[in-house]
Amino acid sequence: MSEAPSRSSSLAEEPANGTTATSASSAPGAQAGWSSWWIDRLHLAEVLALARKKQVPIHPYAPFYYLGGMTLFFFAVQVATGILLMLYYRPSASEAFESVEFIMTEVRFGWLIRSLHSWSANLMVYFAFVHLFTAFFMKAYRPPREITWVSGSLLLFLVLAFGFSGYLLPWNQLAYFATKVGTEIAGEVPLIGDWLLRFLRGGSRVTGATLSRFYGWHVAILPALTTVLLVLHLVLVQVRGMSVPPRYERRQVRGMPFFPHFALRDLFGWTVALGVLGALAALFPWELGEKADPFAPAYPGIRPEWYFMFMFETLKLVPGGEIFGIGYGAIPILLFGVAGLALVLVPFLDRGVARHGRSPGFTAAGALAVVYITGMTAWGYRSWVPVAVVAATAALILVLGIAVDVDRELARSLGRLARRDRSSNERGTE
Amino acid sequence: MVPETESRSSLSRRRLVNRLMGGSFGALVAWILYPVLRFLEPVEVAEAATSQIEAGLTNDPELLAKGFKIVPFGNDPVIVVRAGEGDYRALSATCTHLDCIVEYRPDRGLIWCNCHNGQFDLSGQVVGGPPPRPLRPYRVHLVEGVPGGADTLVVEKV
Numbered sequence: 001m002s003e004a005p006s007r008s009s010s011l012a013e014e015p016a017n018g019t020t021a022t023s024a025s026s027a028p029g030a031q032a033g034w035s036s037w038w039i040d041r042l043h044l045a046e047v048l049a050l051a052r053k054k055q056v057p058i059h060p061y062a063p064f065y066y067l068g069g070m071t072l073f074f075f076a077v078q079v080a081t082g083i084l085l086m087l088y089y090r091p092s093a094s095e096a097f098e099s100v101e102f103i104m105t106e107v108r109f110g111w112l113i114r115s116l117h118s119w120s121a122n123l124m125v126y127f128a129f130v131h132l133f134t135a136f137f138m139k140a141y142r143p144p145r146e147i148t149w150v151s152g153s154l155l156l157f158l159v160l161a162f163g164f165s166g167y168l169l170p171w172n173q174l175a176y177f178a179t180k181v182g183t184e185i186a187g188e189v190p191l192i193g194d195w196l197l198r199f200l201r202g203g204s205r206v207t208g209a210t211l212s213r214f215y216g217w218h219v220a221i222l223p224a225l226t227t228v229l230l231v232l233h234l235v236l237v238q239v240r241g242m243s244v245p246p247r248y249e250r251r252q253v254r255g256m257p258f259f260p261h262f263a264l265r266d267l268f269g270w271t272v273a274l275g276v277l278g279a280l281a282a283l284f285p286w287e288l289g290e291k292a293d294p295f296a297p298a299y300p301g302i303r304p305e306w307y308f309m310f311m312f313e314t315l316k317l318v319p320g321g322e323i324f325g326i327g328y329g330a331i332p333i334l335l336f337g338v339a340g341l342a343l344v345l346v347p348f349l350d351r352g353v354a355r356h357g358r359s360p361g362f363t364a365a366g367a368l369a370v371v372y373i374t375g376m377t378a379w380g381y382r383s384w385v386p387v388a389v390v391a392a393t394a395a396l397i398l399v400l401g402i403a404v405d406v407d408r409e410l411a412r413s414l415g416r417l418a419r420r421d422r423s424s425n426e427r428g429t430e
Numbered sequence: 431m432v433p434e435t436e437s438r439s440s441l442s443r444r445r446l447v448n449r450l451m452g453g454s455f456g457a458l459v460a461w462i463l464y465p466v467l468r469f470l471e472p473v474e475v476a477e478a479a480t481s482q483i484e485a486g487l488t489n490d491p492e493l494l495a496k497g498f499k500i501v502p503f504g505n506d507p508v509i510v511v512r513a514g515e516g517d518y519r520a521l522s523a524t525c526t527h528l529d530c531i532v533e534y535r536p537d538r539g540l541i542w543c544n545c546h547n548g549q550f551d552l553s554g555q556v557v558g559g560p561p562p563r564p565l566r567p568y569r570v571h572l573v574e575g576v577p578g579g580a581d582t583l584v585v586e587k588v
Contacts, residue, residue: 080466084466087469087470106473107473109465109466109468110469
C-alpha cells in the first residue's frame, strides 16, 4: 500500500505527517544512493528537515505570501537578462546608445532580452511595492520579524536605485534629462546637497562620467548589496516562518507544507508571470528614443520612471524661495527622507501591535500613503490608469483570498470523497 | 471505478501525468533557452569589401626609420616593408602560427614574430620557427605624386 500516503498528501489540506510526496513513484534504489551522497557532502540534512517541517499558514490573507516570491522571480529575470545585455552593452557616452541600438536591431532576440529586462524591472518594482504594503497591513513586522522588515524595506530602496541607475544606461534624451533633473533634486538636500550631486554625477554635469558611474552602481555595487540583503531576508523568512495577521494568530490556523505544496503554487505563479512577461515584451517592445544630446532643448514630457512620479509631482507643487536659508524645495525632500527612515524603522516605532495586536494609527498612515502615492502618480500622468492598476491589484488579491477559502472547502470535500471511494473500493474487491 | 487489470498496466495514471509534466517542463526550458542561446551567438559585422588601400607616402618617417609599418586593410593588419630603395613589399601581418602581429627585422632581412620566434622571408615563406603556412602576400603599387615629391604606396589584394 505505498500509494496511500502519497495520494492523501496530494490534497492540499492534509498536514505533512512526516511523509514526502516526492519519492512516491520513482525507483528508490539508485536515486536514493545518489541523493544521500549529495545530502551528506553538502550537509543538507538540517535544511531538508526544516523544509519538510515548514508549514505555510492558510487564511484569507494567504495570497499575500506569494508576492515576495513574485518579486524574487522578477529579480531573477533581471539578473539573467542583465547579464546577457552586458555581453553587448558598452558604457560610454559615445557608444552606449549605439550598442543598445545594435542589441535591438542586430543581435538575435536582442529586442526580446532588452524588453524583458525593462518590463521585468517595472513589474519587479510594482510587486516590491505591493509586497511591502501587504506586509505592512498584515503587521508582519511584529516581533520576532523586525530584521526581516528592515532588510525588506532596504531592498525596496535598492530596487529603486537599480531603476534610477538603469534608466540612464541607454543614453537617450528621456533618460538624460530625467537623470539631470533627478540628480539636481538630490543637490537640493541641505548641507550635503552639493557633495551628493557631484558624487552622483561624477562631476558637476551629467556626462559620460555619470554614465560610467551609474553603470558601475547598476551592475556591481547594487547587485552586491542586494545579494547580501536578499540572502538575509530569505533566510529569515525561512527560519522565522510566515507571519500570520494578528486577527488569525489567536485562532487555530491550518497550514500546508511549504514543500512541495506551497513551492509548486509559487512555481505555477512564476510560470504565469513568465508568460505575461514574454507577451508584454513581444507585443510592446521597449522604445529606445533618440540619442542624448546635451545641447538640444528638453522636449515636453520629460519625466522620471513612474515609481518616482509621486515625489516628482510633489516637488513641482513647491514654489521657489527659502526660509531660514533652506530652499522651499528642500522641505519635501527632507519629508520624504524622514518618511523613508520611518518606513525602515516601523517595527521599532509601532510598539502597540506587539502588545495588543492592534495599531489602527499605523494602518491609517499606510492607507494614507497608498492613497497619496496613487493619487499623485495619477495626477502626474493626468490619467486614471494608476488608480485602475491599484484597484485591479486589490481586487485580484480579494478574489485570491476568496479562492483560498474555496480551495480549502474543495480540498476538504475531495478528501472526504477520496476516502469514501477508497473504502468502497476495498469493500468491492474483497 | 477503475477495473483492476487497467490499474496494474505498465503505464499507470500517475506515470502518465508525470511524463506529461516532465514533457511540458522540458518544453518550457527549451522555450527559455532557445532565445538565450541565439542571443549569445555573435553577430558578424559586415566588413566593407576592400580591394585596395592607400598606405601613405614613401617618405613616411616611420617607414624610413624602422623599415616597415603596419597598416589596416579593412579589419586585417598588413605589414608594408621597405626592403631597399624603391623596393616595397606588403604581406599579411598576422602570423599564421597563433595570430600575433609580425614585424620586420632589417638587421636580419627577415619578417619575425616576437611571440614564438616565427621567421618568414620577404616573400612570406616560412624560414624558421613554428608557423605552419606562409604569410599571404599583397601587391604594392607606387603612385606618383607631385613632381619631385614622394610617391604614394597603394596596397592591393592579390
